[in-house]
Amino acid sequence: MRRRTRIPPSPLPQRDGVDPVRVRLPFQEGWATVRDHLVARLSAGDGVIDAMLDAGLIFGADGRAVTPDAPYVPGLYVWFHRDLPDEVRVPHPVEVVYRDEHIVVADKPHFLATTPRGSHVAETALARLRRDLDLPALTAAHRLDRLTAGLVLFTVRPEERGAYQSLFRDRRVHKEYEAVAPYDPAVALPRTLHSRIVKERGVLTAREVAGEPNAISLVELLEHRAGLGRYRLLPRTGQTHQLRVHMNALGLPILGDRLYPEVTGPEPADDFRRPLQLLARVLEFPDPVTGRRHRFVSGRTLDAWSAYDTWAG
Numbered sequence: 001m002r003r004r005t006r007i008p009p010s011p012l013p014q015r016d017g018v019d020p021v022r023v024r025l026p027f028q029e030g031w032a033t034v035r036d037h038l039v040a041r042l043s044a045g046d047g048v049i050d051a052m053l054d055a056g057l058i059f060g061a062d063g064r065a066v067t068p069d070a071p072y073v074p075g076l077y078v079w080f081h082r083d084l085p086d087e088v089r090v091p092h093p094v095e096v097v098y099r100d101e102h103i104v105v106a107d108k109p110h111f112l113a114t115t116p117r118g119s120h121v122a123e124t125a126l127a128r129l130r131r132d133l134d135l136p137a138l139t140a141a142h143r144l145d146r147l148t149a150g151l152v153l154f155t156v157r158p159e160e161r162g163a164y165q166s167l168f169r170d171r172r173v174h175k176e177y178e179a180v181a182p183y184d185p186a187v188a189l190p191r192t193l194h195s196r197i198v199k200e201r202g203v204l205t206a207r208e209v210a211g212e213p214n215a216i217s218l219v220e221l222l223e224h225r226a227g228l229g230r231y232r233l234l235p236r237t238g239q240t241h242q243l244r245v246h247m248n249a250l251g252l253p254i255l256g257d258r259l260y261p262e263v264t265g266p267e268p269a270d271d272f273r274r275p276l277q278l279l280a281r282v283l284e285f286p287d288p289v290t291g292r293r294h295r296f297v298s299g300r301t302l303d304a305w306s307a308y309d310t311w312a313g
Contacts, residue, residue, distance in 0.1 A: 011063040012079050014136050017127030018116055020079045027074040034058075034070045034078065052080060087123040088269040094125050096133070097151065097296050102289050103164065104129060104138065104154040105296050110275030113146040125152060142168045145241070147256075150177070150280025150298045163288040168238065176234055176282035177243055180304040181252040183221075183229035190220040193249065199240040205259050206241040208249065215239040217246045228255075230305050243278065254278050255304045277304045 012020040023038065031037040038049045038058070052058050056065035058080040066078055092109035099105075106125060113120035116127065130138050141153040141164040155161045167173050194213040199206040216236035223230050229252070233243050241260075247253060248260040255277040258264045267274075279302055284295040 008061040008077060010079050011059045011061060012081065014130065015081050016084065016122045017130035017136075018081075018084065018122055020081050023078050023080075025072060025074055025076045025078070029074075031072040033068075033072055034066055034076070035068055037072060038078075057081070082121075084122050085119050087120065089123055091272060094128050094132075095299065096129075097299070098294070099133070100156075100290075102156055102160060102287070103141075104133065104135070104156065105283065105294075106152050106154060107298050107300060108144055108149055108152050108280075109300070110147060110149040111272055114143045114152055115140050120146065126154070129154060141165050142173075142238075144280055147276040148177075148278045148280060149275065149300050151283040151296055152280070153283060153285075160289055167285050167288060171236070172285060174282070174284040175280065176232060178222075178279045178281045178302060179231045179233055179243070179247060179254045180277035180302050181229055181231060181247055181254045183224040183227055184251060187250055187252060189231075190218060191250070192216065192218045193246045195246070195249070197239040197242055197245055204263055206239065206245050208245060215242045215246070217243055219246065219250065228304065230302075244276075275303065277302045 007022075010020055010022065014020070023041070025034065025037055031040070035049060035053055042049065050068065053066060053068040058066045058078055060066055061077050090109060090112045092112070094109065094112065095107040097105045097107050106129060108114065108125045112128075113124040114126060116122075116124050121127070126138065126140055130136055135156060137158055138154050138156060139158060139161050141155050141161065144150060144152050153164060155164050194216050195208045196211040196213050197206050197215040198209055214237060218234040218236070220232040220234075221229050222232050231247075231252075233247070235242055244254055244257055244260050248257075253260050256274045257276055258267060279298060279300055281298045282295070284293075286293055
């Protein structure tokens with residue numbers, strides 16, 4: 001059994017709040033040089049890796065640039081900065097609800113990803129907060145979908161991240177969401193939904209399948225008017241798209257949802273007019289480091305309820 005080695009610190013600083021890419025060379029044989037492995041692993045064509053090596057843009061743990069002919073060393077770590085994609089700036093701020101030496105609780109707007117992923121890298125809540133708060137070690141304790149607004153917990157100290165993540169794993173975090181969806185008097189509420197939800201890699205939507213339930217949500221109607229309802233959603237589990245899938249299963253798809261009940265295509269990158277009407281409104285948990293009991297409430301509102309005429313038009 002191979003001993004687990006400590007990951008050395010990055011020789012490169014963050015760029016625009018984004019960490020450099022870290023690659024560990026596997027222990028399998030088959031490559032003569034670091035260059036050969038990176039080309040095969042990253043599927044980088046058009047001489048991208050060669051150009052980066054020639055320019056001295058790939059670094060080892062000692063802070064030295066990796067040379068084009070550097071021999072392959074199993075277990076070696078290398079770092080480099082990726083080229084950031086062109087991103088449309090989300091024209092809404094990330095509000096800081098609470099901050100101490102251990103955590104930051106932020107109120108994320110719609111359309112802003114929580115952490116770098118895919119084509120959303122610098123234009124994410126994490127990268128913005130790292131820059132704005134000058135906290136380069138800030139990390140997310142959990143993730144909120146890009147199209148969902150509301151409260152997200154971040155940790156300040158890397159060594160404490162696991163303690164806060166365990167709160168979500170052990171279901172010790174009380175979360176309340178708010179949604180605006182059609183009102184149907186024939187749908188009896190409140191109701192607790194139990195189902196098995198799967199989300200396949202590369203598929204946009206999640207779906208319910210037969211089997212042991214892994215997703216539980218309580219749905220309550222708060223009020224209704226003009227054919228719309230304002231709902232409180234309490235997820236007991238955290239499957240991908242869980243609340244969207246469960247609301248759709250009730251025949252009450254959340255307003256602004258481009259995936260459920262059917263995929264209508266992604267919104268244009270610069271169109272922020274009709275966000276998904278889903279808000280992570282309440283986050284409550286016992287602080288595993290300080291012992292304090294926290295309860296935070298989002299200051300955001302859902303447009304389809306506060307400005308119904310605009311949405312109806």
